[in-house]
Amino acid sequence: MxxxxxxxxxxxxxxxAALGFLGALVLGGLAAAYYMEHHGHVVTxxxxxxxxxxxxVFAVFLIIAASGILNVASIxxxxxxxxxxxxxxLSSVLAVAVLAGGLTILVLDLGRPDRLIVAxxxxxxxxxxxxxxxxxxxxxxxxxxxxxxxxxxxxxxxxYKKAAGTLAFxxxxxxxxxxxxxxxxxxxxxxxxxxxxxxxxxxxxxxxGLAFFLLVMIALYKSVERPLGLGLVNRMGRLLGVxxxxxxxxxxxxxLTNLYAAEHQGVEKFLLFGGNIYSFLLWVGFxxxxxxxxxxxxxxxxARRSMTPVVVASALVxxxxxxxxxxxxxxxxxYPLVLFPGKEVSSSFHEGVINPYSPSFxxxxxxxxxVALALAITVFATKVLRILPTTLADEEVDxxxxxxxxxxxxxxxxx
Amino acid sequence: MSEHKADPxxxxxxxxxxxxxxxxxxxxxAPGVVLYTAGSDEADAKxxxxxxDPKVRWGIVIDTRKxxxxxxxxxxxxxxxxxxxxxxxxxTDVQWIRKVNVKDPKTxxxxxxxxxxxxxxxxxxVDVCPTGASMKRADGIVRVNMHICIGCRYCMMACPYKARxxxxxxxxxQNKRFHAPMGKGCVTSCDMCAHRIDVGRIPACVEAxxxxxxxxxxxxxxxxxxxxxxxxxxxxxxxxDLGTDNGVRYTRLP
Numbered sequence: 168m169x170x171x172x173x174x175x176x177x178x179x180x181x182x183x184a185a186l187g188f189l190g191a192l193v194l195g196g197l198a199a200a201y202y203m204e205h206h207g208h209v210v211t212x213x214x215x216x217x218x219x220x221x222x223x224v225f226a227v228f229l230i231i232a233a234s235g236i237l238n239v240a241s242i243x244x245x246x247x248x249x250x251x252x253x254x255x256x257l258s259s260v261l262a263v264a265v266l267a268g269g270l271t272i273l274v275l276d277l278g279r280p281d282r283l284i285v286a287x288x289x290x291x292x293x294x295x296x297x298x299x300x301x302x303x304x305x306x307x308x309x310x311x312x313x314x315x316x317x318x319x320x321x322x323x324x325x326x327y328k329k330a331a332g333t334l335a336f337x338x339x340x341x342x343x344x345x346x347x348x349x350x351x352x353x354x355x356x357x358x359x360x361x362x363x364x365x366x367x368x369x370x371x372x373x374x375x376g377l378a379f380f381l382l383v384m385i386a387l388y389k390s391v392e393r394p395l396g397l398g399l400v401n402r403m404g405r406l407l408g409v410x411x412x413x414x415x416x417x418x419x420x421x422x423l424t425n426l427y428a429a430e431h432q433g434v435e436k437f438l439l440f441g442g443n444i445y446s447f448l449l450w451v452g453f454x455x456x457x458x459x460x461x462x463x464x465x466x467x468x469x470a471r472r473s474m475t476p477v478v479v480a481s482a483l484v485x486x487x488x489x490x491x492x493x494x495x496x497x498x499x500x501x502y503p504l505v506l507f508p509g510k511e512v513s514s515s516f517h518e519g520v521i522n523p524y525s526p527s528f529x530x531x532x533x534x535x536x537x538v539a540l541a542l543a544i545t546v547f548a549t550k551v552l553r554i555l556p557t558t559l560a561d562e563e564v565d566x567x568x569x570x571x572x573x574x575x576x577x578x579x580x581x582x
Numbered sequence: 583m584s585e586h587k588a589d590p591x592x593x594x595x596x597x598x599x600x601x602x603x604x605x606x607x608x609x610x611x612a613p614g615v616v617l618y619t620a621g622s623d624e625a626d627a628k629x630x631x632x633x634x635d636p637k638v639r640w641g642i643v644i645d646t647r648k649x650x651x652x653x654x655x656x657x658x659x660x661x662x663x664x665x666x667x668x669x670x671x672x673x674t675d676v677q678w679i680r681k682v683n684v685k686d687p688k689t690x691x692x693x694x695x696x697x698x699x700x701x702x703x704x705x706x707x708v709d710v711c712p713t714g715a716s717m718k719r720a721d722g723i724v725r726v727n728m729h730i731c732i733g734c735r736y737c738m739m740a741c742p743y744k745a746r747x748x749x750x751x752x753x754x755x756q757n758k759r760f761h762a763p764m765g766k767g768c769v770t771s772c773d774m775c776a777h778r779i780d781v782g783r784i785p786a787c788v789e790a791x792x793x794x795x796x797x798x799x800x801x802x803x804x805x806x807x808x809x810x811x812x813x814x815x816x817x818x819x820x821x822x823d824l825g826t827d828n829g830v831r832y833t834r835l836p
Contacts, residue, residue: 208674209674215747277734278767285713289730291711291712294736297713355824356739504742512684517673
């Protein structure tokens with residue numbers, strides 16, 4: 168591998184236009200949060216039954232993705248895969264930015280976001296939520312330290328790159344375990360209470376994170392016209408395929424486990440065969456759009472000739488991922504709590520009925536604002552710091568990546 | 583000074599001023615004195631600052647054989663006592679207690695019972711609360727510390743009994759109760775009328791039940807009525823399989 172040169176993002180008008188657009192979305196998200204806090208959650212689609220709504224779908228998706236995005240750096244520095252080494256800095260920055268976006272949504276959706284200081288100073292250590300506060304803050308610290316070891320010019324700091332990378336990799340595994348356990352440890356709900364949620368969330372993070380990273384990397388390199396090798400994108404696309412298959416495996420096993428237990432068959436029938444939005448999102452959203460089609464695309468011959476199949480596959484993995492998180496969070500609450508198994512119940516508190524939910528505009532806007540914040544932080548960081556390699560052409564990154572007889576090698580010309 | 587003393591209008595003004603100060607002081611202190619006096623009438627009232635007794639475990643036994651489908655006196659009493667009101671069909675209004683109608687589809691057997699916070703010995707809501715706002719008192723009452731609840735709603739996800747409500751909007755001024763604060767953006771639930779128990783009274787729902795279907799008392803005191811009842815009758819807990827060890831128990835569950 169040749170020596171990698173990193174440089175700040177080129178461009179002025181495009182940069183400010185992108186930042187302006189993302190900034191407007193962030194402001195929209197903040198306005199939505201203010202509106203929700205001022206009037207109370209009564210203006211949202213959330214109720215006493217669907218207590219976590221669309222903001223949580225966005226936030227949990229981003230938190231899962233953030234830990235997965237860091238894998239790209241880990242594959243390079245911890246597992247010594249040459250093609251991934253130049254991507255470590257972008258991977259670290261994007262991981263931190265996406266986590267920040269997700270957490271911002273989560274905090275602004277609290278009933279009392281003004282009491283964030285309470286959440287930071289009072290801890291109940293039996294709560295996995297409280298652990299997560301440490302895991303998220305620790306993730307920022309560990310990944311920024313890792314980024315420092317990658318970017319420092321001091322030789323003795325660089326020596327710790329692999330150690331910091333290993334720590335960050337282990338930390339992210341624990342972090343996603345924590346995120347999965349928020350649901351996996353809920354004994355009361357029929358859809359949750361599954362130990363497999365922790366490893367399932369880790370598998371999902373590999374898949375969502377790589378898809379997110381691929382889209383951002385390709386968008387950045389296309390927009391500033393720096394060379395980006397088709398061989399590299401193709402290799403990462405095929406890895407995405409492996410991750411997508413692993414994620415689907417865990418989701419299938421989770422549902423089979425629940426399906427086998429007679430007490431959980433009600434909720435499984437509701438989610439899998441209910442003929443409702445959740446079964447549609449599970450089969451079509453996650454199964455077809457988020458798994459089958461991306462698998463076909465990334466392993467297709469077309470992916471050796473063009474980046475488009477990998478770009479489309481990544482976008483579909485994200486769509487499928489949001490569908491699955493929606494099914495997990497909203498679908499899990501839509502199915503009523505079972506107080507008296509096998510009995511028909513009714514009450515003024517909507518006992519024994521499927522709980523309806525329609526997300527309101529402010530909830531969705533808050534979610535979009537969080538995504539925009541993550542992207543704005545990334546664009547800003549790549550503009551002011553040396554994050555992106557000047558070239559990611561295959562022959563520069565790793566000669567083994569060059570696809571023989573490739574008809575098109577995109578964006579070959581130097582910026 | 584001597585000039586002022588000689589001035590009769592100044593003397594009169596001073597006297598009026600002192601009279602008003604005395605009047606205002608009396609008005610300010612009187613309600614407190616009255617309350618203090620009234621409070622001291624309660625035989626088991628705790629002195630301010632006196633710690634709760636961890637040997638006590640408050641509980642309620644509901645004799646569902648006496649509970650009828652039409653009656654909702656316990657619910658109405660709770661509404662009046664704690665200042666909540668649920669509009670019919672509303673999914674965002676607070677509910678501390680509700681009557682649940684249960685039917686066995688195979689046999690047609692029907693019954694009705696009140697369900698509120700079950701005051702678990704191992705409460706999942708307390709386990710999951712990140713700040714410790716969801717807490718269990720030494721005497722077994724589970725409640726929310728409204729000062730440190732951040733409104734994350736994780737306790738609502740964790741509660742197996744659907745006992746908790748989120749305060750989705752500001753409550754009408756006339757509904758607000760000093761002893762049952764329900765701030766917008768926080769989670770709230772039945773606290774077994776802790777404000778009553780702490781002064782030696784019984785919960786409003788138990789007091790309101792005219793069929794004698796609710797027995798309140800100390801489950802740890804072998805001489806209490808509730809202990810004698812649970813010792814002589816096989817009472818049950820809702821979702822006993824979860825091992826939460828509820829303080830609210832029922833004579834017969836479907």
